[in-house]
Amino acid sequence: MAEAHCTHPFDLRERSDLERRESRKWSLFPGTIGAWVAETDFGTAPAVKEALHDAIDREVLGYLAPPIARELSQTVADWLQDQYDWRVEPQRIHHITDVLAGLRIATRFVTPGSPVIVPTPAYMPVLTLLPAIGHPVIEVPGTIDDGRWQHDTDAIDRAFSSGAELLFLCNPQNPTGTVLARHELENIATVVDKHGGRVFADEIHAPLRFDGRPHIPYAALNDATANHTITATSTSKAWNVPGLKAAQLILSNDADQAKYRREELGAPFEASTLGVIAANVAYRDGREWLEEKLTYLAQNRAFLQRLLAEHAPSIRWQPNEATYLAWLDLGEPTPDAATAFREAGVALTPGRACGEGYENFVRLTYATPKPILADAITRIGRAL
Ligand SMILES: Cc1ncc(COP(=O)(O)O)c(C=O)c1O
Missing domain, CATH: 3.40.640.10 (Type I PLP-dependent aspartate aminotransferase-like (Major domain))
Incomplete structure (x- = not known):
């Protein structure tokens, strides 16, 4: 199992707390990990609050x-x-x-x-x-x-x-x-x-x-x-x-x-x-907070690579140069993949929503605590 190395306060955010917050990310598809919308699970900078x-x-x-x-x-x-x-x-x-x-x-x-x-x-x-x-x-x-x-x-x-x-x-x-x-x-x-x-x-x-x-x-x-x-x-x-x-x-x-x-x-x-x-x-x-978040996101990006290699090796992914979105290639047209993943407990964006001809892709938001990311990719792997 790829190790999460949970040392950052962002790692400690619990799924149950995230679900209790009234966010669209976690409430649109109840009971699933909200990995579809481009939002993070890390709140905002203390100065902003x-x-x-x-x-x-x-x-x-x-x-x-x-x-x-x-x-x-x-x-x-x-x-x-x-x-x-x-x-x-x-x-x-x-x-x-x-x-x-x-x-x-x-x-x-x-x-x-x-x-x-x-x-x-x-x-x-x-x-x-x-x-x-x-x-x-x-x-x-x-x-x-x-x-x-x-x-x-x-x-x-x-x-x-x-x-x-x-x-x-x-x-x-x-x-x-x-x-x-x-x-x-x-x-x-x-x-x-x-x-x-x-x-x-x-x-x-x-x-x-x-x-x-x-x-x-x-x-x-x-x-x-x-x-x-x-x-x-x-x-x-x-x-x-x-x-x-x-x-x-x-x-x-x-x-x-x-x-x-x-x-x-x-x-x-x-x-x-x-x-x-x-x-x-x-x-x-809020610049310092953003820098810290980017460091965390870079760790998640590397962790996602390890998780995919272990649990879903058939998925191809070119790690992104910016954003916290992963554009995952399932290898063959799989129009129902997002539905299957949702049934397995992970809400993603189906590739076809991003344009014609992208039935073999899904979009995943990985701006989430590492334990939740690990859970999401394990579920995806099982669904595959
Ligand atoms: C590329 C891009 N443009 C625009 C938006 C819309 O953002 P907002 O409604 O916050 O302006 C998003 C949101 O995810 C986005 O990813």
Whole structure:
């Protein structure tokens, strides 16, 4: 049995406690290990909790106040500068409820009804949201090179030629965990620029990288990408506060910024006040906690490899470069695998929800205490 080496406080979080909390992760499929949604079981940074308690004590519960919003814009600008060497004016950073709200806004910068390119496998809701708001999706499967998922830029080129105007670019990528290198971003930028296309850069997973891999914001590459990109990010994944509903939309194109204000594409008070307060503290004072969590997640990533080798050797997995998601290849189309695993006590995301042709995959969230991870993989192994 692969040894868990439980020495970290995160290891000691009990399944029964997690189940008692009112989380979607653990309650949507009662009686199973919640390994499907991209949330962690580690709570959030102490500084974030303190700030929330303090805000409640001071009854800061009204619509988002301009000084609080301005403070977060400045903090995000500082974060982008320190972490990624990207200089953004704070006035370009807008507060929205979540990243998908940002995607909806991004579609206002292209022709109504024009197709959107979504590289696959993809974060599932993107594939359903876009058609629901009148934008057909052109799925562009990525390619695999030496086990690593990457973009098929020729296919993206063809999709733009066929009439798409917007590319959904998720970096780091959910679910594969690929972090795009500069030359990869440049290849994409060349294709987009050739077609006068636009990019929605979903960089929500950027703080969750391993092995010292840098994150290069796509809009920060050069003037062309700054001009054709709408960026969204959030503290919701890295600091695990998705229920607080506050994300950031970054408009690096002057015309977008003017249109956003003129047409009031996002209400200035739509993000949640507590969410904005939490995000401000997370980016500013939650860095040490994030580092510690990343160390734990890196251990889990290695532990997952050992667990799979021992209990489910037929599953192929290329350890992710970022995120805490594992994109597991079952080797052959197994459309009912997620159901079978759920019956065995582990709730995962079926690969087919991430795009066409992924029936042989499941997505697993491994941001859970090691004993629970071990239990999950043992159950998966048995179900196989
Ligand atoms: C790639 C990606 N984009 C967007 C989201 C949505 O996050 P939120 O609703 O917190 O903005 C998620 C959530 O898992 C995600 O993984």
